[in-house]
Amino acid sequence: MARFTKTMKSLAATALGLALAGAALAGPAEDELVIETDDGPVRIVTKTAAPAFLADTFDTIYSGWLFRDDTTRDMERDDFDNPAMVFVDRGMDAWNAAMGANGESCAGCHQGPESMAGLRAVLPRVDAESGKLMILEDYINACVTGRMGLEKWGTTSDDMKDMLSLISLQSRGMPVNVAIDGPAAHFWEQGKEIYYTRYGQLEMSCANCHEDNYGNMIRADHLSQGQVNGFPTYRLKDAGMVSAQQRFVGCVRDTRAETFKAGSDEFRALELYVASRGNGLTVEGVSVRH
Amino acid sequence: MNSHLWRVSAMVTVIATPAICETAPKDVSFAEGAVEASLTGVPGDPANGVKVMTTNALGNCVACHQIGALPDVEFPGTIAPPLDGAGDRWSEAELRGIVANAKMTFEGTFMPAFYKVDGFVRPGDGFTGKAGTEPLAPILNAQQIEDVVAFLVTLKE
Secondary structure: HHHHHHHHHHHHHHHOOOOHHHHOOOOOOOOOEEEEEEEEEEEOOOOOEOOHHOOOOOEEEEEEHOOOOOOHHHHOOHHHHHHOOOHHHHHHHHHHHOOOOOOOOOHHHOOOOOOOHHHHOOOEEOOOOOEHHHHHHHHHHHHHOOOOOOOOOOOOOOOHHEEEEEEEEOOOEOOOOOOOOOHHHHHHHHHHHHEEEEEEEOOOHHHHHHHOOOOOOOEEEEEEEEOOOOOEEOOOOOOOOOOHHHHHHHHHHHHOEEOOOOOOOHHHHHHHHHHHOEOOOOOOHHHOEO | HHHHHHHHHHHHHHHHHHHOOOOOOOOOEEEEEEEOOOOOOOOOOOOHHHHHHHHHOOOOOOHHHOOOOOOOOOOOOOOOOOOHHHHHHHOOOHHHHHHHHHHHHOOOOOOOOOOOOOOOOOEEOOOOOOOOOOOOOOOOOOHHHHHHHHOOOOOOO
């Protein structure tokens, strides 16, 4: 906030009417994220060199964490203060519960949740067997229906988001490393096209806000690069967990457009593309945003 | 049948009365981005223009623009050029064109078109996220545009 105030002053002093070159105005915070956890400190990469395919666009990619205010950033520094941990605990209860049609549990097949370490960092990915593009929600539902004989969980249901929280946390601190070539390539291209399409009556694309204008204020909102390495995130405004799929719905709705559905082919491809723009940042597991 | 027709025409009259010589969004003619004729023939009200520009559900211009003449607006955006001096830089006709459809003045601009009703990709029904049917209602009506223009012309350095 202090940085922003300074910017506003220098802005007023600038010759008015000058075309203001966006990103230089109010950048990401100068800050480092080391999270205190039960297993000791975990360093999070919130700022790193942009992946090669973005070379003409960005030098540096930033986690959304660097665009939030001091109080919100602080809540993510210690698991004890992170409201998302409640949902991780709920996910842990579900993990151990004998909830399957024949009493199966996640733990029965996978042992502890730490067996999921690394998964979140490479998703979405193309499933080798089916050739389908899979987000974490798809893997979870494959077990819920195929191996436990239950009705599929809603993409944005509480059950689903609790489990996303638990499994994502297992990859905390690992670099996002989503494959964009081979069988992923055509899904990636589809996601890229969506990213640059100007939807809705406001005719705005993801890139208009998160590429052209990150660092700027859209009214009181400090625009980030729209990275998904922090997801699922505890959103203070909603007092609950928000998945990347849900965030996409919200952002497209804000352009006065007909959104795609959470979990649709389009938004799964978009998640692959957006995740790949964050290759090199680390998974935050469960982050805090406002 | 008769009474049904009557009801329909009565509704149309109610909606259309204040806008007898209003130019519909599709009929606006742009000359190099500028729109010479008033959209309504009724002089704009600058005070209402300010309201339109600073209300989220209306123009919400301050989401992107700062306006020195309106120091009470909290958290104006920093995306677009400040509007101070716009009345010096642009004629009334040019300002009307920019507000109606800024894309006619600035190719590919981020600024939304406030008086445009079709030609959108996946047009929505307002902010519901549901599908809308084109032609949509324009974001601002003709008189609101005139009111905004009436305020913009006063922004002289």
